[in-house]
Amino acid sequence: MRMNNRIKEQYAQIASALQLRFDEEYEAIHGNYGGYPVLIVPSSSGSNVYYYMPKICIAAESALGPLSKEDCKAYKKEHAYVSSLSQSGRLVTLVVKNQRKAERLMEAIGTELRNLISYLHSRGFQPCCQVCGQPVPAEAYFVSGGFLQMCEECRVSLNQRMAVQMNRDRSKPENVIGGVVGAALGSLLGAASIILLSQLGYVAALSGLVMAICTLKGYELLSGKLSRLGIVVSCVLMVAMTYVGDRIDWALVVARDVGMGFASAFGYIPTLVNIGMIEASTYWANLLLVYLFVILGAVPTILGVLRNRRDEGKISRLS
Ligand SMILES: [Zn+2]
Structure with a gap:
């Protein structure tokens, strides 16, 4: 994934408007918003439209259980800018609809991020580490091709496991x-x-x-x-x-x-x-x-x- 400079600038602007950070190398907006660890990246569906379909990912978990398909459908209906809402494990993902104008895109992301946070809050979602689920501060990482929002403890243990795996792979003889x-x-x-x-x-x-x-x-x-x-x-x-x-x-x-x-x-x-x-x-x-x-x-x-x-x-x- 490589953004062109115009879109990069837009993402940087969106990040600063939301008081989040924009990582230029990994082309991701991330940080803490309303108490939740937030990550905003382009959706991974191809074509040029690609960069205009940002997805908002929030690591959180609710004692009331995960969002059901019906919940997500109803939510999409009620929100004009939402293309889809889903939950997979401890990650809630909201895809923002395509907006051609930069200002509209910024507005859409800002609005939907605020809406989503208050919705999660009302549904009893607690911010957490995406990997272990502990209600501790989670930070965004890029791990072998994907993003993860996890706590320090999980990062350390994942690091160790990956090192072991890598040694195993490296020593695998090449035919x-x-x-x-x-x-x-x-x-x-x-x-x-x-x-x-x-x-x-x-x-x-x-x-x-x-x-x-x-x-x-x-x-x-x-x-x-x-x-x-x-x-x-x-x-x-x-x-x-x-x-x-x-x-x-x-x-x-x-x-x-x-x-x-x-x-x-x-x-x-x-x-x-x-x-x-x-x-x-x-x-x-x-x-x-x-x-x-x-x-x-x-x-x-x-x-x-x-x-x-x-x-x-x-x-x-x-x-
Ligand atoms: Zn963790």
């Missing part, structure tokens, strides 16, 4: 041979898609994406994890197999047009490019385009893996 086989199979699929799509007359470039993703996923699937070595092996295979796939694609065309055997056509491709039988600019432009798409597919996948590894076992207190 390098399996990974290489997986990457090779993936890159074969990629090469096949380069040939097939191109022969069918589609833009071969898109198959660059297929190549990148199949190769990396192939390694990960059969080795158990995508390590640095796996990334290097996959990249080498991608580069090589993209070239091979593209050359086979040309050889098929030459074999068909000139009536030459496929194997000799494959061998002659560089010569044909050199003597201008295949226009060099067309040949290289086409190949570069496919490589460009291989990069477009590979880079986000690799960055995602590296980012996960960085966040793995890390509990970050929102600032």
Whole structure:
């Protein structure tokens, strides 16, 4: 999740209007409001609308029991800006309806936050730690891809458990041979898609994406994890197999047009490019385009893996 600067500014404004804090790195508004630990983040449903659908999350528990479906439905009906209200465990989540104008969005969040707090109060909800349920001060944390509002004690014990788990994962052996086989199979699929799509007359470039993703996923699937070595092996295979796939694609065309055997056509491709039988600019432009798409597919996948590894076992207190 990455907000654009305009939306970031809006969130920062909303936070300061509500006297809450805005964590720029994790793009979350958090703090204490009316005695309750509050977290406001974009809903996780895709598209551009995404950032305009903030959800308000409050860690609280009531002796009267959790909110029922009927309670939530009735609440939504009574409140104009509410898209949905739900409770899962000790977390009450309210999604604010899409507001196109920044001022309206701020107004909606402010209004619905106040309404929700007074509703929770009237229903006997006590602020608590989302993990253990103790009525102690809870702070917002980012833990392996999600947010948690928890107490200090829970943070310490979660930290310990994650450290143990991480050690276990790290010592899990990587099946390098399996990974290489997986990457090779993936890159074969990629090469096949380069040939097939191109022969069918589609833009071969898109198959660059297929190549990148199949190769990396192939390694990960059969080795158990995508390590640095796996990334290097996959990249080498991608580069090589993209070239091979593209050359086979040309050889098929030459074999068909000139009536030459496929194997000799494959061998002659560089010569044909050199003597201008295949226009060099067309040949290289086409190949570069496919490589460009291989990069477009590979880079986000690799960055995602590296980012996960960085966040793995890390509990970050929102600032
Ligand atoms: Zn706790």
